Amino acid sequence: MNIAQYVKAKSLEEAWELNQKKTAVVFGGGCWLRLSPQRRIQTAIDLSGLGLDTMTETDTAIHLGAMVTLRQLETAPALLTATDGAIKEALRHIVGVQFRNLATVGGSIFGRFGFSDVLTLFLTLEAEVELHRGGRMPLAEFAKQGGGNDILTQIIIPKKKRRTAYTSLRLNATDFPILACSVVRTADTLLCAVGARPARAEVRAFEGTRGLTEADATAVATEVAASMNFEDNTRGSAAYRRDMAVELCRRLLLQTGKEEA
Ligand SMILES: Cc1cc2nc3c(=O)[nH]c(=O)nc-3n(C[C@H](O)[C@H](O)[C@H](O)COP(=O)(O)OP(=O)(O)OC[C@H]3O[C@@H](n4cnc5c(N)ncnc54)[C@H](O)[C@@H]3O)c2cc1C
Incomplete structure (x- = not known):
């Protein structure tokens, strides 16, 4: 360079x-x-002189400056509590602590990487992004767009009573994920995101209390996987990813259901 x-x-x-x-x-x-x-x-x-490296908390949201590092995220008590520890589970596989001391949440979200654990989790947390000129928009919308030359200033995570669970499948520790899944359950909504398909993560939302029984969890997980495209790459085939998406979502649905009870 x-x-x-x-x-x-x-x-x-x-x-x-x-x-x-x-x-x-x-x-x-x-x-x-x-x-x-x-x-x-x-x-x-x-951007390091602009004070974007801080996290702030209000009664309704957690605000993450774009230059906050992945390590700051995984060790922040507010985020660990707000995600039932899922933030740590999503980030701990990314290369190593020294790396996560450098990599930023802004770069992770702006990059909209197909393999992104960060994007997969944040989609289920119903995060919003704030762009300097573009203003605020839901992450789910931002994630569908490409590139752009705005500046991402912060990511906002609304505070909600929710149960969160995250898991990923990797061939080797610290490798990119073959598949990443996140599930969030609130009182009236269920959100299920699947990333590393290997395409960019997408989220599906369901109204009401679903996926609490073995049979319904399988049904919801199957519905989520059927609504998404899966592809082959060097790490896994589309068929393997699809099967694993059903299984991982099913487990997370039951896990979030159990913890709520
Ligand atoms: C070897 C390696 C392994 C990885 N493994 C994983 C993994 O397993 N899971 C995972 O989720 N991630 C993984 N990542 C991605 C990593 O976690 C970060 O997401 C990535 O490095 C980008 O963060 P960064 O701060 O380094 O951004 P940079 O490299 O600095 O920037 C990335 C892109 O975002 C743009 N950008 C950065 N900040 C802003 C801003 N505020 N506004 C506008 N544009 C901006 C840059 O111009 C660039 O296009 C890996 C990365 C590497 C290099």
């Missing part, structure tokens, strides 16, 4: 202005960017 000009942005507006040029690149932790094929970057935009 060859960077001609490095700018530590003094304001979000400056970062946004600089990012309107195709040759400019915003840096989160830089962990993914450094793997990109050799390229020439005219302007590297560093």
Whole structure:
């Protein structure tokens, strides 16, 4: 990677202005960017001076600045409580602690990676994103879009009474997931997300209390898997992923149901 000009942005507006040029690149932790094929970057935009590395809590939501690291997320008591520990389960497999001390939540969400554990979990938490110029929108909507040259400023997780469970399937520890599943159960809604199919994570919502019995959990999990596309790649076949999606969702549905009782 060859960077001609490095700018530590003094304001979000400056970062946004600089990012309107195709040759400019915003840096989160830089962990993914450094793997990109050799390229020439005219302007590297560093967001680290903008105070986006803090988490704040209100009565209704947890606000995560875009530069908050994955390690900050997995060790934050507020998030561990709000997700029944699922945040730790989703992040602990990602490379190693030193890596997670660098990789940011902003880079993870903005990248909309197909293999993303972060996206899979956050979709079920009904997170919203805030873009400097684009304003707030549901993550589920943002996740369907591609690229863009706005600046992601924060991710907002609404506080709710919910049960959360997360699991992933990996060939080796710390490898990318073959499949990632997350389930959230609130009093009247069930959310089930499947990622690493290997396409980007998608979420399905069901009204009411479903998936509490063995038979209904299998029915819901089958319905979720049937509504999504699965593909082959070097880590697994589409058929294997589909079968495993049914099984992992089924287990998470029962787990969240049990804990609620
Ligand atoms: C070897 C390796 C293994 C990994 N394994 C996993 C895994 O198993 N599971 C998983 O979920 N993730 C995994 N990841 C992804 C990782 O967790 C991060 O999501 C990734 O590194 C991006 O975060 P970053 O802070 O490094 O972003 P960067 O690399 O800095 O940026 C990523 C992209 O987002 C843009 N960007 C960053 N911040 C902003 C912002 N605030 N506004 C606008 N655009 C922005 C950048 O321009 C770039 O396009 C892996 C990454 C690597 C390198």
